[in-house]
Amino acid sequence: xLLPKLSNGKSIASPSKYSELLKEKGKQNLVPTKTKSESQIxxxxxxxxxxxxxxxxxFVTVEHRRFGLRQNKIQLIGMIESFDQNGRNLTPTFKEV
Numbered sequence: 001x002l003l004p005k006l007s008n009g010k011s012i013a014s015p016s017k018y019s020e021l022l023k024e025k026g027k028q029n030l031v032p033t034k035t036k037s038e039s040q041i042x043x044x045x046x047x048x049x050x051x052x053x054x055x056x057x058x059f060v061t062v063e064h065r066r067f068g069l070r071q072n073k074i075q076l077i078g079m080i081e082s083f084d085q086n087g088r089n090l091t092p093t094f095k096e097v
Contacts, residue, residue: 050079050090062094071096 054060056079062071071094078093 050092060094 048054054076056076059073059075062074063069064071074094074096076092077095080091080093082089082091
């Protein structure tokens with residue numbers, strides 16, 4: 001590992017300390033979540049099926065037909081699958097990048 005050096009030629013930190021500093025700086029610079037939203041999915045849809053065609057972590061296109069909105073390249077970061085007297089329900093959580 002190449003370590004940054006001071007003007008006198010000495011290393012700024014030991015390799016392990018420098019590695020920890022880089023990890024911490026990387027965490028600080030991760031892209032923050034812009035928007036987090038939840039909605040319902042029509043689970044009876046045969047066009048695309050959760051767990052077959054797309055999974056948590058995938059980037060998807062979301063259409064809100066009722067509002068005439070379309071969001072391209074939005075990441076699915078969570079899915080709640082529930083069952084009640086009406087059958088199976090899917091509630092996704094999305095993150096815009």
